[in-house]
Amino acid sequence: MQEVLLLVKTIRSDIQTLQTKLDKFVKTHSQQLKEEWITKEEVMSILNISPRKLQTMRDNGTLPFSQIDGKMYYRASDVENLLKHNYSRR
Template identity: 30%
Template sequence: MQLNIITLEDLLQFKTELFTEMNRLLQGGKESQTKQWLMSAEVRKMLNISPGTLQNLRISGTLPYRKIGGSMFYNREEIEKIMRGE
């Protein structure tokens, strides 16, 4: 099992990105394709996979993620690398 350590810098970056995304949504903008961190539902839709398949990718270490509270977040760049076969 892979263990990811979240630093204070990671949390501050996440907070900044979260506030930026919330402001964008409140201003009525369309969904950004350049959003760095995706939630599980977004990843499942992007990869067209089931929740069980996503869980298997996490468990096997194929798809790195960060868990904050009870939510899983995935780096868009990492997903794109996997899709390209890198």
């Protein structure tokens, strides 16, 4: 009986350790996604919009961007925030 109780305690401890490691991993992964930069093609695919609509969103400041050598980059977190901001439960 003592062996079974010891085994249960060991398993609980292992589960708690795994849960702690998993929580840290999820937070780290989530932080990396928020700092990830994506291309205009990815943004258009995610939002299902045309190149012209994306241009309009850049022009009116709806979606911030970075440009290097004519290529546009967007933060994944900005696209996510745009989606959250425009979320409707209707």
